[in-house]
Structure formats: structure tokens, C-alpha cells
Amino acid sequence: MYQTIYHRPSSVEEAATLFAKGSEPKYLSGGHTLLPVMKQRLASPSDLIDLGKIKDLVGVEVSADTVTIKAATPHFDVATNAAAKKAIPALTYLASVIGDPAVRHRGTIGGSIANNDPAADYPAAVLALGASVKTNKRSISAEDFFKGLFSTALADGEIITQVAFPIPAKAGYSKFPHPASRFALTGVFVVKTKSGDVRVAATGASQSGVMRVPAIEAALKANWSAGALDSVTISADGLMSDLHGSSDYRANLIKVMAQRAVTDAG
Structure with a gap:
């Protein structure tokens, strides 16, 4: 068993001051990661500073x-x-x-x-x-x-x-969710900016976390349509591989989710 002091500051300044005074403080927002980790005794903050009630x-x-x-x-x-x-x-x-x-x-x-x-x-x-x-x-x-x-x-x-x-000219998001956690096994957000640039980011796929997808960006900049991605091949290098999906599977999901996102974007 360990002791932690719970704080509910009313301002960002107060929260920062409390953090500076703690020996091993942690900020609490939604708590969906920190609280389970604390329950498992993998984290034991001296001070828990709840940001959720700060009106600003x-x-x-x-x-x-x-x-x-x-x-x-x-x-x-x-x-x-x-x-x-x-x-x-x-x-x-x-x-x-x-x-x-x-x-x-x-x-x-x-x-x-x-x-x-x-x-x-x-x-x-x-x-x-x-x-x-x-x-x-x-x-x-x-x-x-x-x-x-x-x-x-x-x-x-x-x-x-x-x-x-x-605010972009167009944007779409599509993900293939994990059936239990609803986290993205792979999710892709596509954007066409007001200046005509194209930006695409994928989550749930890379070993390094969220990433841009240059091959899809280039194809969509030339032709903003789901069909423009038919001939695009996404490399599996650096992608995650686990019991939920191999790196090759995730590579294909990036392409498929991007096509669905473009269709949703219009």
C-alpha cells in the first residue's frame, strides 16, 4: 500500500505550483492510463493533480x-x-x-x-x-x-x-478498431488543406507511433479520390506485428482505411 495526495486545483497556475512542490507528482486528466497503472502498482505518484475541474x-x-x-x-x-x-x-x-x-x-x-x-x-x-x-x-x-x-x-x-x-478544405477519418478496446488497430486521417496540400497520418500501425504516409499523400495530391490509391503499395517495414495483425496486414489496412477516409471526406 502507498500514499498519494489528491489535489483539485482551480487554475493552471495552481496546478503547476502543486506539481513543482511534489516529490513524484503526476497530472490526472481522463485517467484511463494512469489510474489502471496505479492499480497495478506500476506507478505511485506522491501527488495526483486533477486538471479536469479547471474551467479554463x-x-x-x-x-x-x-x-x-x-x-x-x-x-x-x-x-x-x-x-x-x-x-x-x-x-x-x-x-x-x-x-x-x-x-x-x-x-x-x-x-x-x-x-x-x-x-x-x-x-x-x-x-x-x-x-x-x-x-x-x-x-x-x-x-x-x-x-x-x-x-x-x-x-x-x-x-x-x-x-x-x-480548418481544411476536406478531411476524413477511418479506423479498423480493436473489437475489445476500440483502440485503432489501424486508423487513417486524410486532409486536403485550403491551399491544396495533402496530409495523411496513420495511427495504430507504426512501431514508432503516429506517422505521416508520404506515398498516399503524393497519390492524393495528384488525384483526390479513393481510386487513386489502388496502385499504391505501403511498405510493412517498421510497422507493428502482433497477435491482432501482422505488419503486412497493417500495411494493407493503411491503404484501405485511407481509401475509406477519402470517400467519407468527399
């Missing part, structure tokens, strides 16, 4: 060019936000297929991308849309944020406050 970290804002999701906003709130759905329907759809209803009512975008699980959904949207991750200290581009499995550019004690997504 909850909410969705939509402008002419950007959808901004604050870090402690539950997936359900994103999935059901009418303004966000009109601006980037693929993003709200992604939020609607995360886990199950219990997960969607508790899980948050900040916790998801800070944890950077290789099969999580949100990292694919962040990377494909070229989002900016804002913290209490700085702004980090999507390209610089993800550093590999369960690894990000966040410094010790740094708090994600919001994620700003540029």
Missing part, C-alpha cells in the same frame, strides 16, 4: 479558420459540438468513435495526446491537420510534438492547455 481547460471554440479544443474537454463534448462538426466533421466523427460511452464522457484530448498511445485516435488528427499544441509555456507544432511511443516534446511539469486545428 474545458470548452470548444470555433473561428473562421480554426477549431480550438481545450485540453480537458471530454471526447463526448467534441463529438456533439455543432459548430465544430460543421467546421471539421472528420474531427467530431473521430471523437465519436473513441472507446465506448464511458470513455468518451471522461477521456480528454489533452490526456490522449500527452500519453501518446501508439493506437490512440487523436494523434492522427493532430498530425494530419497540422495542429498546434498550446501549453502553459509555449506552442508546439504537430510535427515537433510526437516523439515516438508514449513520448512527446512536453517538458516535466508542462501542461497542455488547448489544441488548435486549422
Whole structure:
């Protein structure tokens, strides 16, 4: 048995101060990763700092060019936000297929991308849309944020406050979910920007976590259609292989999910 002190700060500043005072502190967002790890005695934080009740970290804002999701906003709130759905329907759809209803009512975008699980959904949207991750200290581009499995550019004690997504011309997301966890066995987010650029990101497939898919980007830039990917071959090098699917299987899933995402995008 071990002791941990639970804190419920009312501001980001208070949370950061509490973190600095703790000997082995941890921030708590949705808790879907940290709490099970604590139950298994694989983590024993001295202080548990709950970010979920900080009002400044909850909410969705939509402008002419950007959808901004604050870090402690539950997936359900994103999935059901009418303004966000009109601006980037693929993003709200992604939020609607995360886990199950219990997960969607508790899980948050900040916790998801800070944890950077290789099969999580949100990292694919962040990377494909070229989002900016804002913290209490700085702004980090999507390209610089993800550093590999369960690894990000966040410094010790740094708090994600919001994620700003540029509104694209078109976007789509499709995933092949694990039947039990609903994590992505492979998920692909495709984007056509307003300037005509194409960005594609896959989650659940690579040994290094979320990744861009240049071969699909090139094909879609030449011809934005599902059929344009018929002749594309995705290499299995560096892809995960486990009892749920081999690397070759995941390579094929990247292509198939991309085609479905393009069809959904229109």
C-alpha cells in the first residue's frame, strides 16, 4: 500500500505550483492510463493533480479558420459540438468513435495526446491537420510534438492547455478498431488543406507511433479520390506485428482505411 495526495486545483497556475512542490507528482486528466497503472502498482505518484475541474481547460471554440479544443474537454463534448462538426466533421466523427460511452464522457484530448498511445485516435488528427499544441509555456507544432511511443516534446511539469486545428478544405477519418478496446488497430486521417496540400497520418500501425504516409499523400495530391490509391503499395517495414495483425496486414489496412477516409471526406 502507498500514499498519494489528491489535489483539485482551480487554475493552471495552481496546478503547476502543486506539481513543482511534489516529490513524484503526476497530472490526472481522463485517467484511463494512469489510474489502471496505479492499480497495478506500476506507478505511485506522491501527488495526483486533477486538471479536469479547471474551467479554463474545458470548452470548444470555433473561428473562421480554426477549431480550438481545450485540453480537458471530454471526447463526448467534441463529438456533439455543432459548430465544430460543421467546421471539421472528420474531427467530431473521430471523437465519436473513441472507446465506448464511458470513455468518451471522461477521456480528454489533452490526456490522449500527452500519453501518446501508439493506437490512440487523436494523434492522427493532430498530425494530419497540422495542429498546434498550446501549453502553459509555449506552442508546439504537430510535427515537433510526437516523439515516438508514449513520448512527446512536453517538458516535466508542462501542461497542455488547448489544441488548435486549422480548418481544411476536406478531411476524413477511418479506423479498423480493436473489437475489445476500440483502440485503432489501424486508423487513417486524410486532409486536403485550403491551399491544396495533402496530409495523411496513420495511427495504430507504426512501431514508432503516429506517422505521416508520404506515398498516399503524393497519390492524393495528384488525384483526390479513393481510386487513386489502388496502385499504391505501403511498405510493412517498421510497422507493428502482433497477435491482432501482422505488419503486412497493417500495411494493407493503411491503404484501405485511407481509401475509406477519402470517400467519407468527399
